[in-house]
Amino acid sequence: MRIAVTRTGGFAGITRRAELDTTGRPDAGRLHALAHEVLTASDSGTPVGVPDGFVYEITVDGRTVRCADPHLSGAQRKLIQQVLKEGA
Amino acid sequence: MHLPARYTLELDAAHRTRRRIGALPTAVPDTATGPDHPVRTIYDARHQQTLPGEKVRAEGAGPAKDQPVNHAYDGLGATFTLYLRAYGRHSIDGRGLPLNASVHYGQGYNNAFWDGKQMVFGDGDGRIFQDFTGSVDVIGHELTHGVTQYTANLEYFGQSGALNESVSDVFGSVIKQYALRQTVDQADWLIGADVLAPGIHGTALRSMKAPGTAYDDPTLGKDPQPATMDGYVSTSQDNGGVHINSGIPNHAFYLVAAALGGHSWERAGQIWYDTLTGGALASDADFAAFARATATAAQTRYGDGEEYQTVLKAWSQVGVPAAPTGTALPRQASPQQQAPEGAQPPSQG
Ligand SMILES: [Zn+2]
Secondary structure (H helix, E strand, C coil), X not given: CEEEEEEEECCCCCCEEEEEEXXXXXXXXXXXXXXXXXXXXXXXXXXXXXXXXXXXXXXECCEEXXXXXXXXXXXXXXXXXXXXXXXX | CCCCCCCCCCCCHHHHHHHHHHCCCCCCCCCCCCCCCCCEEXXXXXXXXXXXXXXXXXXXXXXXXXHHHHXXXXXXXXXXXXXXXXXXXXXXXXXXXXXXXXXXXXXXXXXXXXCCCCEEECCCCCCCECCHHHXXXXXXXXXXXXXXXXXXXXXXXXXXXXXXXXXXXXXXHHHHHHHHCCCCCCCXXXXXXXXXXXXXXXXXXXXXXXXXXXXXXXXXXXXXXXXXXXXXXXXXXXXXXXXXXXXXXXXXXXXXHHHHCCCCCCHHHHHHHHHHHCXXXXXXXXXXXXXXXXXXXXXXXXXXXXXXXXXXXXXXXXXXXXXXCCCCCCCCCCCCEECCHHHCCCCCC
């Protein structure tokens, strides 16, 4: 499973993108569960954000959902943090 | 390519009423109500992302041991003071709104924002950004998003979004200059000079004096801001490049302030403040509409003399028509510069 996160906006207005392939990862099961939860609970429409707030686009195997600070669910936050931290 | 995210304010019914009232020319009295001192409360989010967190400093209490708490407290105070002393405005809403801020939001969180009700500051990751309470212009910028929300309510998308961003940079810088009692010549006209981590090649996040020159760094990329319409960037990212194209109105303000001389919060700031709060500006105003509104504001307050002429000249220098009847110039200079997808810096934070 390929999980990509694109983060735009923010005070600096600088885009950051990272992608993570779960194949062979020891935590693949946990990531799949998080990704599933995020896809189910989020929608692909335009999120309600705030000025200078980060806006996130999460793509899991070609399906994209969007969300924005400061209204992230626990699953969205965990998935975003891990992909931006460990993805390439 | 997807539709860029629009931001929508969470407005209660009362706020919506205020906003409608605010759209009328004379409905936002600068001297409405509220105490002549701020009512500040600082919270510590303790590295969680739940707001507001634990209360750590109330109005009138002595300094905390934790410096970000004090920086936030002082920055909220500097912002309140500028709006009151320079423009007679009582806090963000003109009615004495208490000013709340949360520090230590998230872990290594590379951002600061106004959530519609309060300020939120991250610590930065220490690699690209450091403590966002460190620049008073950043604090002033964020709180000015609140002022805009209660006044012109510029839509956070496209040109009106870039104007929303620019107004925050303008007053963020003016607040810093007022706090330091700087003249336009002494001011650095930088935004976020103190939030860049030490290893980053750059002086700040944005420069109003010289947009596009604030940073050039292997990790951050290069400052993408244009100073004139020739460099206008069309992009779907960042709500249509609100943090990029703000360089154009930012530079127009700088040119007005520099030409008029003295203190930026006096005539230049007053013209921009009148434009923002006067009620004549549409929430979906584009650059040309905003430019015309500043010219009208200058004329209304100061007549047809130096101020009005300076405003017209400044907008002309950045390629935006500002003449009240102005239909002679195209709305946007062309060709538009397309932002290549690959031009975005690969990593941050
Ligand atoms: Zn902003």
